[in-house]
Amino acid sequence: xxxxxxNKSHSKSENGLLSVDSIxxxxxxxxxxxxxxxxxxxxxAATTQKPQSVIDAITSYYTNSNANVHRGLHxxxxxxxxxxxxxxxxxxxxxxxxxxxxxVFTRNATEAINLVASSWGKKNIKQGDRIVITQMEHxxxxxxxxxxxxxxxAELEYIPIDENGYLNLSDIKNIITPKTxxxxxxxxxxxxxxxxxxxxxxxxxxxxxALVLIDGAQSVPHLSVDVKGLDADxxxxxxxxxxxxxxxxxxxxxEEILNEMEPVxxxxxxxxxxxFDFADWAELPMKFEAGTPNIADLVAFSPALDYLNKxxxxxxxxxxxxxxxxxxxxxxxxxxxxxFGPDNALDRGGVISFVDDKIHSHDLSQYLDSxxxxxxxxxxxxxxxxxLLGVTSTSRASFYIYNTNDEVDQxxxxxxxxxxxxxxx
Amino acid sequence: MAEQLDEMYRDIIMExxxxxxxxxxxxxxDITKEGRNPACGDEIEIQVKMDKDKIETVSVDCAGCAISTxxxxxxxxxxxxxxxxxxxxxxxxxxxxxxGEEFDDSYDIGDIEALQGVNKFPVRVKCALLSWTTLVDAxxxxxxxxxxxxxxTEG
Numbered sequence: 001x002x003x004x005x006x007n008k009s010h011s012k013s014e015n016g017l018l019s020v021d022s023i024x025x026x027x028x029x030x031x032x033x034x035x036x037x038x039x040x041x042x043x044x045a046a047t048t049q050k051p052q053s054v055i056d057a058i059t060s061y062y063t064n065s066n067a068n069v070h071r072g073l074h075x076x077x078x079x080x081x082x083x084x085x086x087x088x089x090x091x092x093x094x095x096x097x098x099x100x101x102x103x104v105f106t107r108n109a110t111e112a113i114n115l116v117a118s119s120w121g122k123k124n125i126k127q128g129d130r131i132v133i134t135q136m137e138h139x140x141x142x143x144x145x146x147x148x149x150x151x152x153x154a155e156l157e158y159i160p161i162d163e164n165g166y167l168n169l170s171d172i173k174n175i176i177t178p179k180t181x182x183x184x185x186x187x188x189x190x191x192x193x194x195x196x197x198x199x200x201x202x203x204x205x206x207x208x209x210a211l212v213l214i215d216g217a218q219s220v221p222h223l224s225v226d227v228k229g230l231d232a233d234x235x236x237x238x239x240x241x242x243x244x245x246x247x248x249x250x251x252x253x254x255e256e257i258l259n260e261m262e263p264v265x266x267x268x269x270x271x272x273x274x275x276f277d278f279a280d281w282a283e284l285p286m287k288f289e290a291g292t293p294n295i296a297d298l299v300a301f302s303p304a305l306d307y308l309n310k311x312x313x314x315x316x317x318x319x320x321x322x323x324x325x326x327x328x329x330x331x332x333x334x335x336x337x338x339x340f341g342p343d344n345a346l347d348r349g350g351v352i353s354f355v356d357d358k359i360h361s362h363d364l365s366q367y368l369d370s371x372x373x374x375x376x377x378x379x380x381x382x383x384x385x386x387x388l389l390g391v392t393s394t395s396r397a398s399f400y401i402y403n404t405n406d407e408v409d410q411x412x413x414x415x416x417x418x419x420x421x422x423x424x425x
Numbered sequence: 426m427a428e429q430l431d432e433m434y435r436d437i438i439m440e441x442x443x444x445x446x447x448x449x450x451x452x453x454x455d456i457t458k459e460g461r462n463p464a465c466g467d468e469i470e471i472q473v474k475m476d477k478d479k480i481e482t483v484s485v486d487c488a489g490c491a492i493s494t495x496x497x498x499x500x501x502x503x504x505x506x507x508x509x510x511x512x513x514x515x516x517x518x519x520x521x522x523x524x525g526e527e528f529d530d531s532y533d534i535g536d537i538e539a540l541q542g543v544n545k546f547p548v549r550v551k552c553a554l555l556s557w558t559t560l561v562d563a564x565x566x567x568x569x570x571x572x573x574x575x576x577x578t579e580g
Binding site: 363366370377379386421422 | 429430464467468490492549552
């Protein structure tokens with residue numbers, strides 16, 4: 001890891017291994033003025049900004065290649081199908097080289113988890129079985145399991161977190177037991193930033209014959225992820241958090257599991273043969289993709305993957321370790337700010353949740369917005385976790401490839417000014 | 426934007442936020458009701474002590490933002506000694522004022538007028554409404570002796 005430049009005169013291009021200056025040129029929105037200030041976008045954990053190549057791909061698709069996919073034999077239909085299916089190949093390669101049949105496209109990561117819970121879950125979870133999740137889950141990986149547990153009479157057990165924002169695995173052998181049928185957990189917390197030891201948990205779950213679903217919405221955009229290496233059974237993520245368009249989610253699942261699963265949405269595209277009193281299902285992955293898919297956005301996800309591949313996920317991770325280390329150091333200097341999650345940037349992603357001891361996160365983010373700084377405020381779709389932290393809401397700054405230490409300095413300055421505005425005003 | 430921000434965080438609002446009225450809990454309240462803003466997770470508890478058909482005291486217990494705290498403080502201040510009908514009328518005015526709709530400006534709403542700046546920030550309207558919705562729900566529920574469940578600013 002490169003040593004962080006303590007000197008305030010650092011320029012943008014000194015930020016880590018990435019040439020952030022030239023990356024920023026690819027993101028037109030970063031030139032926008034917000035309330036008289038140049039935008040500082042610190043909300044990439046909610047959704048990232050999009051490079052010009054992704055924006056162009058959407059326009060180009062509708063301008064040149066628009067047609068419905070997997071039907072029709074004309075040139076445009078062929079082009080649209082092949083562009084969309086190319087994205088599937090690239091997605092399969094991006095998470096460690098899985099089979100293209102193992103990549104199911106959904107609307108988002110939430111829908112991918114719901115698909116697993118309502119298809120695999122309803123078939124395999126019985127009364128008295130155990131579903132294990134963690135206390136740091138996003139509502140997307142929490143509510144579907146609450147509902148499934150209620151419907152099936154299964155018990156829902158939580159892996160707790162400790163005071164530093166890590167999973168507390170001291171009692172894990174009593175939590176993941178032979179009764180456990182599925183363990184669902186986040187690879188990286190969207191609130192605490194914690195990177196969880198998923199390989200270790202998967203291995204323990206498999207010893208108990210339980211399957212594991214990993215919520216990778218925060219990890220795939222920021223880490224090099226190899227789902228085969230991890231031996232994950234299900235792995236979900238979302239395109240819009242990794243430079244891609246909204247409306248595209250991914251469910252990876254091992255082929256034999258997908259083959260055993262029943263579809264939950266029925267109609268066109270997902271069938272093999274239909275008679276007036278009968279229907280059976282198409283091959284993988286089509287049986288889970290009923291109806292016309294989000295073709296344009298799927299096509300435009302491809303240049304997003306190209307962009308990340310070109311930079312390299314290891315470099316992206318290094319950059320985020322640097323900016324997060326710097327952010328944590330600078331925030332710690334403010335004695336009125338409390339930071340949540342692991343102290344060490346090596347154990348967390350580029351997400352820093354914090355509270356001011358006097359200013360509510362709503363007021364704080366409103367003030368930051370008046371300075372052009374976009375952070376998230378609220379419970380981050382993780383109400384039980386935020387409650388556990390002893391607050392009702394936090395502010396969250398999250399970083400990506402286009403962020404710089406200079407922008408962190410602007411945040412710090414604005415936090416000091418907010419203090420003058422709300423507390424000592 | 427700085428002007429818009431100052432327009433929302435007016436001096437009167439900041440004063441109510443720093444020194445909120447009705448912050449102390451009431452002994453033996455006639456009505457107690459919790460409210461929740463699902464958008465941000467803020468929670469509030471309102472207690473009302475009645476004196477026949479008039480409100481004697483209101484307590485607003487919240488750990489909310491400046492806007493919701495100030496709005497709750499103004500509520501506690503203005504509702505004292507008012508009848509339920511009057512309180513409902515004021516709540517309607519607050520709602521209209523926050524949403525930028527027309528309202529009956531012949532009615533003296535005191536400091537509450539300062540909340541007008543919030544309507545430039547649609548996301549924050551719910552913060553300012555939370556105490557009012559909770560109070561009105563509490564009064565309605567009391568009247569019909571309905572099971573009290575937490576109010577929300579949704580819907």
